[in-house]
Amino acid sequence: MTDDSTRIQKNRRAQILEAGLEVFSVEGFRGATLDGIAQDAGLSKPNLLYYFPSKEAVYVELLAGLLDTWLDPLRALDPSGDPLAELLAYVRRKLHLARDYPRESRLFAGEILRGAPHMEGHLSGDLRRLVDEHAVILADWMDAGHIARADPHHLIFSIWALTQHYADFDVQVRAVLGEGRDPWAEAEREVEGHFRRVLRV
Amino acid sequence: MTDDSTRIQKNRRAQILEAGLEVFSVEGFRGATLDGIAQDAGLSKPNLLYYFPSKEAVYVELLAGLLDTWLDPLRALDPSGDPLAELLAYVRRKLHLARDYPRESRLFAGEILRGAPHMEGHLSGDLRRLVDEHAVILADWMDAGHIARADPHHLIFSIWALTQHYADFDVQVRAVLGEGRDPWAEAEREVEGHFRRVLRV
DNA sequence: AAAATATTTGACCGTCTGGTAAAATGGACG
DNA sequence: CGTCCATTTTACCAGACGGTCAAATATTTT
Numbered sequence: 001m002t003d004d005s006t007r008i009q010k011n012r013r014a015q016i017l018e019a020g021l022e023v024f025s026v027e028g029f030r031g032a033t034l035d036g037i038a039q040d041a042g043l044s045k046p047n048l049l050y051y052f053p054s055k056e057a058v059y060v061e062l063l064a065g066l067l068d069t070w071l072d073p074l075r076a077l078d079p080s081g082d083p084l085a086e087l088l089a090y091v092r093r094k095l096h097l098a099r100d101y102p103r104e105s106r107l108f109a110g111e112i113l114r115g116a117p118h119m120e121g122h123l124s125g126d127l128r129r130l131v132d133e134h135a136v137i138l139a140d141w142m143d144a145g146h147i148a149r150a151d152p153h154h155l156i157f158s159i160w161a162l163t164q165h166y167a168d169f170d171v172q173v174r175a176v177l178g179e180g181r182d183p184w185a186e187a188e189r190e191v192e193g194h195f196r197r198v199l200r201v
Numbered sequence: 202m203t204d205d206s207t208r209i210q211k212n213r214r215a216q217i218l219e220a221g222l223e224v225f226s227v228e229g230f231r232g233a234t235l236d237g238i239a240q241d242a243g244l245s246k247p248n249l250l251y252y253f254p255s256k257e258a259v260y261v262e263l264l265a266g267l268l269d270t271w272l273d274p275l276r277a278l279d280p281s282g283d284p285l286a287e288l289l290a291y292v293r294r295k296l297h298l299a300r301d302y303p304r305e306s307r308l309f310a311g312e313i314l315r316g317a318p319h320m321e322g323h324l325s326g327d328l329r330r331l332v333d334e335h336a337v338i339l340a341d342w343m344d345a346g347h348i349a350r351a352d353p354h355h356l357i358f359s360i361w362a363l364t365q366h367y368a369d370f371d372v373q374v375r376a377v378l379g380e381g382r383d384p385w386a387e388a389e390r391e392v393e394g395h396f397r398r399v400l401r402v
Numbered sequence: 403a404a405a406a407t408a409t410t411t412g413a414c415c416g417t418c419t420g421g422t423a424a425a426a427t428g429g430a431c432g
Numbered sequence: 433c434g435t436c437c438a439t440t441t442t443a444c445c446a447g448a449c450g451g452t453c454a455a456a457t458a459t460t461t462t
Contacts, residue, residue: 008439028315031231034420046422047440055420106314109369113307113314114229116372123376131377148398153378154391161366162359168310169362171317175324176332177354190355197349198398209409235450247452248410256450 013051015041017065020058025103028110029059029118060118063111066104067122071130073097074156079137083146084199087138091159091195092188098167099184105167131156147199158198162191214252216242218266221259226304229311230260230319261319264312267305268323272331274298275357280338284347285400288339292360292396293389299368300385306368332357348400359399363392 019041023032034055038048052058073093078086098105116123135152142149166173166187173183220242224233235256239249253259274294279287299306317324336353343350367374367388374384 012439026315028229028231028311030229031315033418035418044441045420046442049421050439110229110311110314112370112373113311114227114232116376123373124379127373128377128379150394151387151391154387154395157366157374157377158363158391158395161362161370165358165362169313172313172324172328173358175317176329176358178325178329186352186355190352190359193351194355194359194399197401198395200398213409234448236448245411246450247412250451251409 009051012043015043016048016051016058017062020062021103021107024059024062025107025110029056029114056118062107063118064122066108067119067126069101069104070097070108071127074130074134077134077137079140083141083144084196087147087199088192088195091163091191094159094163095166095188095191098163099187102167102170105164109164109168145201148201150198155198159195162194210252213244216244217249217252217259218263221263222304222308225260225263226308226311230257230315233260257319263308264319265323267309268320268327270302270305271298271309272328275331275335278335278338280341284342284345285397288348288400289393289396292364292392295360295364296367296389296392299364300388303368303371306365310365310369346402349402351399356399360396363395 016037019037020032022040023037027033027036032055034045034048037055037058038045041048048058052061073090076093077090111117111119131153135156138147138152138155141147142152166183170183177183177186217238220238221233223241224238228234228237233256235246235249238256238259239246242249249259253262274291277294278291312318312320332354336357339348339353339356342348343353367384371384378384378387
């Protein structure tokens with residue numbers, strides 16, 4: 001049946017994307033090889049190219065699917081909730097996302113670091129629109145005196161910077177903290193405290 | 202004279218390192234090519250290899266020379282100065298470093314992101330020692346009630362994360378802010394305000 | 403000027419890599 | 433069984449890349 005063959009195809013494509021994420025996030029786009037991805041996915045290179053037209057196609061599809069997940073925590077912010085609680089919940093969701101999906105975080109970071117050659121449109125499109133919308137909410141909360149006044153965009157930047165730092169610079173964090181410490185457990189506590197102080201009126 | 206020929210060699214090596222920084226920071230280690238670096242430096246590939254034994258040698262020398270510069274702002278922190286002023290000055294120095302040397306910042310970020318395969322020793326050596334030393338100073342200041350209490354290591358992480366964010370994710374920052382805004386000018390104002398709130402007792 | 407040394411170049415090599423072509427395999431269905 | 437289609441594999445190619453080598457060219461030294 002077409003339905004069954006489609007399901008097989010979807011499984012294969014999912015395998016390839018999973019392998020691509022694994023390899024791309026470690027080696028970067030240029031450093032990754034089709035052979036490496038194919039091997040990781042358990043098939044041959046030409047077989048991989050039967051499901052995706054090119055190496056870039058795998059990469060782009062990964063990035064596109066990623067951005068959505070990455071912005072979910074922001075979308076979940078409730079304008080009618082308690083400002084401080086909402087923002088701290090957002091920070092926690094973002095931190096957990098970085099903790100649970102470090103490969104995705106690093107893949108994304110690597111792409112932005114290199115000038116986002118494969119995401120031009122998304123950044124100034126979806127991303128910007130979403131941030132602008134929520135910046136208004138933050139500004140309202142500041143006007144109402146519920147949280148400390150600051151530029152809403154930069155407040156969002158600070159949340160991104162801090163939460164992603166623990167995933168993207170994981171090696172550095174661990175090297176500096178030394179063994180016997182649990183970076184993520186400490187991050188959860190410290191980052192919350194950090195933004196509690198930042199937001200306090 | 203040996204002195205003159207040495208100076209020529211030093212100039213050539215400096216040219217190559219400059220070109221290497223330019224290319225590596227944009228393409229990453231794997232993405233960069235010897236031809237590209239050589240061309241950017243204004244010489245041929247074999248000529249470049251006359252001054253450096255390999256591509257990796259250029260990269261490693263860049264990183265090593267970099268880490269020192271990168272840690273200078275922290276070294277300049279004065280334990281006997283006014284705590285809040287000292288820390289805000291540190292934040293400003295770090296932000297200016299990111300603003301004035303974005304290529305260095307991105308090169309460093311890319312290396313850490315990929316697991317720091319060329320810096321293993323430095324991170325858990327020089328870097329960790331320096332941070333540990335200054336963590337003690339911060340802890341003292343907290344004990345004395347001069348700045349808000351928090352884990353000193355994570356406080357330092359937060360400074361690194363925020364300041365480097367503007368250099369490393371420059372494309373994203375600009376895309377989200379839109380045209381007609383000056384990211385670095387705003388960053389200077391907002392980051393200072395941010396840490397003023399964080400540190401306030 | 404000639405010898406000695408430092409620097410630069412062009413030609414080349416082995417390997418890796420993204421991608422292609424065509425044959426082979428496998429399964430669904432009559 | 434045989435046909436048709438999807439899938440997989442083997443063999444291969446063209447270009448890029450890191451690096452080498454020997455010859456050529458400057459430059460310094462005697």
